[in-house]
Amino acid sequence: xxxxxxxxxxxxxxxxxxxxxxxxxxxxxxxxxxxxxxxxxxxxxxxxxxxxxxxxxxxxxxxxxxxxxxxxxxxxxxxxxxxxxxxxxxxxxxxxxxxxxxxxxxxxxxxxxxxxxxxxxxxxxxxxxxxxxxxxxxxxxxxxxxxxxxxxxxxxxxxxxxxxxxxxxxxxxxxxxxxxxxxxxxxxxxxxxxxxxxxxxxxxxxxxxxxxxxxxxxxxxxxxxxxxxxxxxxxxxxxxxxxxxxxxxxxxxxxxxxxxxxxxxxxxxxxxxxxxxxxxxxxxxxxxxxxxxxxxxxxxxxxxxxxxxxxxxxxxxxxxxxxxxxxxxxxxxxxxxxxxxxxxxxxxxxxxxxxxxxxxxxxxxxxxxxxxxxxxxxxxxxxxxx
Numbered sequence: 127x128x129x130x131x132x133x134x135x136x137x138x139x140x141x142x143x144x145x146x147x148x149x150x151x152x153x154x155x156x157x158x159x160x161x162x163x164x165x166x167x168x169x170x171x172x173x174x175x176x177x178x179x180x181x182x183x184x185x186x187x188x189x190x191x192x193x194x195x196x197x198x199x200x201x202x203x204x205x206x207x208x209x210x211x212x213x214x215x216x217x218x219x220x221x222x223x224x225x226x227x228x229x230x231x232x233x234x235x236x237x238x239x240x241x242x243x244x245x246x247x248x249x250x251x252x253x254x255x256x257x258x259x260x261x262x263x264x265x266x267x268x269x270x271x272x273x274x275x276x277x278x279x280x281x282x283x284x285x286x287x288x289x290x291x292x293x294x295x296x297x298x299x300x301x302x303x304x305x306x307x308x309x310x311x312x313x314x315x316x317x318x319x320x321x322x323x324x325x326x327x328x329x330x331x332x333x334x335x336x337x338x339x340x341x342x343x344x345x346x347x348x349x350x351x352x353x354x355x356x357x358x359x360x361x362x363x364x365x366x367x368x369x370x371x372x373x374x375x376x377x378x379x380x381x382x383x384x385x386x387x388x389x390x391x392x393x394x395x396x397x398x399x400x401x402x403x404x405x406x407x408x409x410x411x412x413x414x415x416x417x418x419x420x421x422x423x424x425x426x427x428x429x430x431x432x433x434x435x436x437x438x439x440x441x442x443x444x445x446x447x448x449x450x451x452x453x454x455x456x457x458x459x460x461x462x463x464x465x466x467x468x469x470x471x472x473x474x475x476x477x478x479x480x481x482x483x484x485x486x487x488x489x490x491x492x493x494x495x496x497x498x499x500x501x502x503x504x505x506x507x508x509x510x511x512x
Contacts, residue, residue: 159496159497159498160457160459160464160493160494160495160496160497161493161494161495161496161497162459162491162492162493162494163435163437163438163491163492163494164488164489164490164491164492165432165433165434165481165486165487165488165489165490165492166432166433166478166488166489167430167431167432167433167488168430168431168433168478169427169428169429169430169431170427170428170431170433170472170473170474170475170478170479170480171422171424171426171427171475172424172425172426172427172473172474172475173369173422173423173424173425173475174354174358174361174362174422174423174425175420175421175422175476176352176353176354176355176358176402176421176423177352177353177418177419177420177421178350178351178352178353178370178402178404178418178419178421179350179351179416179417179418179419180348180349180350180372180413180414180415180416180417180418180419181348181349181350181351181415181416182319182342182343182344182345182347182348182349182415183343183344183347183348183349183405184314184316184342184343184344185319185340185341185342185343185415186313186314186316186340186341186342186343187337187339187340188213188310188312188313188337188338188339188340188341189331189335189336189337189338190216190307190310190329190331190335190336190338191304191307191331191335192216192221192304192307192308192331193216193328193329193330193331193332194216194217194220194221194308194328194329195216195217195326195327195328195329196214196215196216196217196323196324196325196326196327196328196329197215197216197217197218197325198214198215198325199213199214199321199323199324199325200212200213200214200215201213201214201318201321201339202318202321203318203319203320203321204317204318205317205318206316206317206318207312207315207316207317207318207341208312208315209312209313209314209315210311210312211311211312212309212310212311213310213311213312213318213339214310214323214338214339215308215309215310216307216308216309216310216329217308218305218308221301221304221305221308222305224301224304224305225298225301225302225305227301228294228297228298228300228301228302229298231294231297231298232291232294232295232297232298234294235287235290235291235293235294235295236291238287238290238291239284239287239288239291241287242280242283242284242286242287242288243284245280245283245284246277246280246281246283246284249273249276249277249279249280250277250280252273252276253270253273253274253276253277256269256270256273257270257273310338310339312339312341313341314341314343315343315344316341316342316343316344316345317341317342317345318339318340318341319340319341319342319415320339320340321338321339322336322337322338322339322340323338323339342415345408345411345415346407346408346409346411347405347406347407347408348405348406348407348408348413348415349385349403349404349405349406350370350382350403350404350406350419350421351401351403352401352402352403352404352419352421352423353392353399353400353401353402354399354400354401354402354423355397355398355399356391356398356399356400359387359400359402361423361425362384362387362402362423362425363384363387364384364385364386364387365383365384366383366384366423366424366425367381367382367383367424368381368382368383368384368404368406368421368422368423368424369381369421369422369424370382370404370419370420370421370422371419371420372413372417372418372419372420373417373418374412374414374417375412378412380406380413380419381406382404382405382406383404383405383406384402384403384404384423385403385404385405386402386403387400387401387402387403388400388401388402388403402423404419404421404423425473426473428472428473428480431472431480431481432480432481432487432488433478433479433480433481434456434469434471434478434479434481434486434492435477435478435479435492435494436474436476436477436478436479437494437495438456438457438492438493438494439454439455439456439471439479441456441457441492441493441494441495441496443457443464443466443493443496453468453469453470454468454469454470454471454479455467455468455469456469456484456486456492456493457492457493458486458490458491458492458493459491459493464493467484467485467486468484469481469482469483469484469486470482470483470484
């Protein structure tokens with residue numbers, strides 16, 4: 127009897143162990159093999175993402191046409207200026223002396239003209255007298271010829287004196303222009319963005335005009351010059367809505383619109399981009415010239431559409447599961463096994479793609495990752511060493 131009891135106890139333990147082992151294996155088999163995401167409804171924004179630099183719509187570089195020493199500066203950074211306002215002055219002493227000299231030369235030239243006219247008048251009178259005397263045979267022919275030659279010479283000298291007068295008048299105007307140019311005048315209404323000079327500094331305009339001030343005409347209207355790749359430029363259209371942010375205000379989304387798509391290509395290391403100009407209002411003056419903007423040019427917006435994860439579209443069960451059918455497809459779990467389902471897609475953003483048609487519906491789980499890949503990647507291909 128005792129032996130029977132022992133046998134029954136051992137048999138019971140073996141059965142319990144077998145059941146536990148079976149349950150353990152069953153539990154392992156029931157562990158999920160895939161990570162999934164649901165098909166949802168929501169908004170999809172198809173956009174071109176790029177970066178650009180914030181600039182004033184019109185920026186004027188104010189320089190000088192004359193060389194000299196800066197004597198006065200009347201504006202500073204951020205100073206508002208009006209068109210025609212005096213903003214700086216170059217020491218005019220040298221140019222005033224040049225004007226005085228040109229005026230003196232002009233007076234001398236006028237005197238020379240008067241002298242030439244008087245000489246011509248006298249020579250003409252002498253010539254007319256000789257003609258009368260020659261007609262009466264009172265003088266020789268050579269005396270008449272000499273008086274005629276003197277008359278023509280005097281006429282030429284008068285013409286030369288008048289030309290010199292015109293030349294000195296032009297020299298005076300040039301000297302007066304240079305004197306006026308010692309006054310640096312604002313050409314537009316705006317705000318001084320930068321000042322590149324100080325009092326006492328010498329500026330030279332011999333080879334190229336130095337920039338003294340940079341004036342932004344209107345900082346309440348700004349623009350962004352963006353670089354859009356040649357792959358995306360065909361999607362950009364004038365008038366499209368734009369959203370952008372800057373590092374200074376990361377929580378603020380600014381809005382604008384596409385103003386211009388420039389045809390001139392920008393080639394840097396064989397990469398071709400095009401300048402797409404974005405315009406926006408800046409009434410609160412938050413945006414400043416030179417800021418870097420992260421721009422999204424909105425191509426298309428669809429609200430409350432059925433959408434699937436881009437990760438689900440990229441998922442492939444294995445290399446052997448590739449289908450010769452073209453087009454997009456997703457994987458679902460049906461009867462405990464993965465199944466490939468073809469879908470027709472619409473617009474896309476960075477996270478989701480619009481579902482146009484396909485045998486899936488909202489709330490359905492789509493495979494986005496195989497959890498067995500991690501195990502497989504840990505296997506070693508070489509022989510085990512004991």
